[in-house]
Amino acid sequence: MADAVHEMKALAEQINHYNHLYYTLDQPSVSDAEWDKLYDRLVELERETGIILPHSPTQRVGGELLKGFEPHRHQARLWSLDKAQNNEDLTAWHTRALKLFNEYNTQNPEDPLPPFTFAVELKFDGLTLNLTYSGGELVQASTRGNGTVGEGILPQVKTIRSIPLQIPFTDGTIEVQGEGIMNLSVLEAYNQTAAEPLKNARNAAAGALRNLNPKVTAERRLNAYFYNIGYTDGIAFADQRDMLAFLQENRFKVSPRITFFDSIEAVAEELHTIEELRNSLDYLIDGAVVKITDMRTREVLGYTEKFPRWAVAFKFEAEETTTILEAVNWNVGRTGKITPAAVVEPVELAGVTVRNCTLNNMDDIERKNLRHAIGTLIYIRRSNDVIPEILGKVTEEQDGGEIVAPTYCPSCGTMLEQRGAHIFCPNKLGCKPQSIAWLAHFASRDAMDIETFSEKTAEQLYDELGVRNPADLYDLQFEDLVKLDRFGEKKARNLLDAIENSKTRSLASFLYALGIPNTGITTTKVLADHFRGLEPLMAATADELTTLHDIGGIVADSIVSFFQDANMLECIERMLRSGVAPVVEEREEPVADDNPFFGKTVVLTGTLSLMGRDELSKKLEALGAKVTGSVSKKTHIVIAGESAGSKLTKAQELGIQIIDDEQELLRLLDGN
Template structure:
């Protein structure tokens, strides 16, 4: 009990430190002091098995999500009407004043004189969080305003989002998920695949099915509205924001009160300059009426609240000459064009490069070498080419490359994109391929991190995956940060990885569209690696969930000479592939071919372990509840799947009954 008490104490202390660091931007201890407390908490949780959902250690989950689940918001999330001129803004103010005047003329309960709250208009992804009994229960995207998508594991990676709050009633709070510009800059410095801008980076992170990838982008979030709350009322926006702050949500420090249009315009002009000095992406201002009774009277149109409006700044556009197009190979093998421009000033920035999404984009915009192009930069890291200005100059068509600019492998076209299929030795792909190769579900080489791999390429001239099996202690000791213990640990992990199960090896070599589940299915079907490498499209499509496109990609993979040579080199290093053993599955009527969905978290089990148990008993596990679902296994904080199961009359097994249910 002393250890449990210490865990509770550490959770409270680390949560407080996170609040000061991530929400208030006011750290109260050194990084080393924080790390010491956090590491102690991790160690105690591991030792005792006592892990609370609200522990700071539970922000990044281990489970790779299979897909997004729809979520019904309690109250609708309205979008805002927009103004791009002060004239349009004036029209909105006049309408508000007229409606208030008309109401006061015929009602005894007079509405107060209008006051406007002005906030920054964030350029990220709207998130809607549901709290109940003081705990974060659900997080969702805005979607169409009524139905969004569940993104709880992704939102939990945002350190400024509280997992537990003081208010114990049911509540929905809205905010904006954002990637700070400094984090975007750091990410692009350290990653081959460049993120175009902070808005897309945040939206892409929050809609990534792997929460660990979301966590790498170090998002933040600001909160500004409560869409639904049980047992509490507010009289004004100011009162609501104070309540949001009291419950330790992060609120942006920019907040202005205005009494009339003139003061609104002054504030907007100030924001236009102020936004260039801050670390978050903004593209305008939001103006709201402060009094909530007035909001209720003004109401809504079909699309927008009448009591709020967004003022958007116009993006900056200039023209310049396109001098060249270079083709870059990303770490996933995608080959994308980048425009080299005659340098031009946009605001305070000299622009020399611009985005061209793909070759179809080049053709659609009629972009050619030496053409005058119109570019736009609206807080984007890399500006975008909008189109061509015909000024009579002579231009040259841009050719679609047929070979990889790095390894000269024949490129393949998939939809509007082109790819280099040489995942084994194409240098720009090599770092991410090695990271994937070393990952837990692949070869499980502990200690072979992305930073270490980058140093290996730079210092040890590693150019093929197979070369990691040739590394010696003398090699590794040349890498900064490597001492004798770290070197021996990595060499041991590399040697241990030579004994690998077939499904893990299939996953490790990075076949397009083949994840760990498909790798397991392929291993069960073909039994040996040589059988898989010779498989036909017809044989591959016999495997569940493998369609013709994936089957053709697998066949192409094993017929590419560069890839085949890379695999041959890899196998020559002493790798022993363990073929799957036939399992005798004894299933009762209760489990045979039954469809099971697991939702929530469990004290005794990880969800992955439960899925394995049910599969071994002959059941099938899925990610969404439908009329074909036989059982829904429910843990803590189950979300919308429980509601769906109740609506459809699906049999529900709660955690208290789980042990008995698992028994045959």
């Protein structure tokens, strides 16, 4: 047995080496017949011994059908990238970074940051992958998810032959990020024999990697390119070149086109070159990524709440085309809003097959001359959006079928109500799409944060267990859940544990979870901080509510109406009886009233390089300021960053105090 295992290890290492040469380096070194001979021998030994090594190449063909995706929490957050869509945006990003760079070097002359150098990488249009290696072994692979938690797809990823199952680096754990793709030539070859041809490479790759049958993933012969190490145990890199060298040394496939430059002007030229090359590549790209290479500089520049300040995604110009508007369907949202969605004749656009387009309401339809457009030619555009938009009708003639707004809810049949430009279904608790969306919202991360709960779960519980509103979740029993399709004992227990854990979320989270119309996270936090309890809020009058920060008459009326609804009151009462006990967070220390922002109404406009707008808003609110979105005679201060527009102009016309020096702003925030 020991001799057989030793031979298996040697065969696996040899085959993986040949795979690396062929699939990663595009340098085949043995014939197919020689490779097959080694592979067949390994299969024979595995059959005889009953042992399969963790990194065996035989595992790349796909195993048993999976029951579902397990959530995976990333070791380090996967950040989104800010977008630049033209040279002006690119220059603005560079200017912001350069300003922080100069300020740091002025304050730290003894240890300055080096001059900027830039890396330009292709932005592959596939599915983001996050691979975890521990002790040199691939132990997990996941999708990006929300940046913090993704879906575990290790069996699927193991089928990608360009991804190493073992790497030379064995000193701890690392997370490696890249993009799973399907080469266009592979897609073309696949479609020649496929019973159901695939329409585009991006959806083919994403669909394969999120398919519960890894054999489907294997059949599509996916590829993967890697560009970042998001987490490491005890290893650091000097710059992007150093990181890429590490990736290559550890058998990862990196982008075939990575260029380095010393000036932003040269970067702009390279971006233009890549855009011209775009249609000649064997894979889909939707832009390029520009990164400042030095790692210490990245650490100094840091992050906004959403993006790294040291990188930007340059998105290529939107693509437009024409197609036929086939129909308009009306969908019901969480708040009961009925929204039109256009169905168009399938057309290829920016690397995807478009079948649906967005519309907002009947006013939008009228404005775009679409009232009589069913069956006629329309313009559509895709610009970094999953769902493209309709620009308008190709001709001015009213020669198509008419788009008619519904009078009754397309789901539950309730008579609809017109509220401003939109129509609503008032049957909140008896309309299936509303109930399902409300349940999913209630369980979301910023609300009650019920892990493992999804919209699919909500729909299943609605259909099979009669769950209609959040209060029903707290009545669920293990015996009922475990009988459901796709619910084993573990999943049932995990869901019940997550529901139990949600009972002590903060009052602000609970109020947000309730889905009070016209309120969001910021407003519910204001309510929680002021009323310090659910009962005082439920008894509040509209006049009392409008005295609070950023709550106007419409929002106040929405809150009062919500807590006067008998069905809502019953739902809340049931939750409280079930043990839901929203926690009131401790008050912060009283704000000193001698700072320049205390009691002032402040408006932010333009781009601020030293901190994100959300971060600055929180700092100002902590100092007792009221941050609003529009300039009026009641505004005391306008903080203006780069590219400030009409708000700055209006402030100047009204003679309002303007702060446009960020160093001065920092001094005032610090109380100096």
